[in-house]
Amino acid sequence: MKVNEYFSNYNFHDSLITKVGLNRSADVVMMSISFCIWMQDHYTPDQPEIVDLNIQFYNVKRFTVEQSEIELDDDQILDVKLHPLPNEQSQIQFVIQGEEIVRSIWIETDCVENILP
Numbered sequence: 001m002k003v004n005e006y007f008s009n010y011n012f013h014d015s016l017i018t019k020v021g022l023n024r025s026a027d028v029v030m031m032s033i034s035f036c037i038w039m040q041d042h043y044t045p046d047q048p049e050i051v052d053l054n055i056q057f058y059n060v061k062r063f064t065v066e067q068s069e070i071e072l073d074d075d076q077i078l079d080v081k082l083h084p085l086p087n088e089q090s091q092i093q094f095v096i097q098g099e100e101i102v103r104s105i106w107i108e109t110d111c112v113e114n115i116l117p
Contacts, residue, residue, distance in 0.1 A: 003090040006112045007082055011039045015053075016074040017096060020105060022063045029057040029107055030115075034074065054115040061089060062108035073098060 012033070019032040035053035037043050065072075075096040083091040085108070094105040 001111065001113055003082060003092060003109060003112055004084070007080060007092070011036075011041075012077045012080050012094075013039060015039070015077045017072055017077060017094065017105070018052075018074055020065070020072060022060070027058070027060045029060050029063050029109070031055045031057070033077075056113055056115050057092075057107050057109040058111040058113070059089075060107060060109045062091070062106060064106040066103040066105070067101065070098065070101065070103075072096075078102065 013036070015036045016034040017031060018034055020029065022029050031054070033053045033055065035051050036049065037047050037051055038049040075098045077094055078097055079093075079095040081093040081095065083093065085091060087110075089108050089110045092107045092109065094107075096103060096105060
C-alpha cells in the first residue's frame with residue numbers, strides 16, 4: 001500500500017513501539033506496535049482496546065533511529081509525520097518518547113503493509 005494511503009487510515013498516537021529492525025538484504029523494516037484500537041475512528045466498544053500490530057516497510061532507502069544506543073522499550077508514539085519525496089518515496093518520521101527522551105525514527109520507503117500473525 002502507498003505510504004500516504006496507509007497513514008491516512010490509522011492514528012498511531014499513544015501506541016507503543018515494542019520492536020523495530022532492518023533486514024538489509026531485503027531492504028525491509030519490520031516494526032511491532034502495541035496499537036491503540038480505541039483511538040481509531042472505526043473503534044467499537046466490543047473490540048479490544050489494544051492489539052499487537054506488525055508492519056513491514058518495503059523498498060527502504062533509509063532507516064535511522066536517533067540516539068540508537070538507547071534501546072527501544074515500549075516507546076510511545078507522539079506523532080507520525082510524512083515528508084513526500086519526488087521519487088514516489090516518502091520519508092516517515094515517528095516521533096517517540098521513551099523514559100525521559102524524545103527522539104525520532106526515520107524510514108524512507110514507498111510501500112507499507114500490516115503483516116498478520
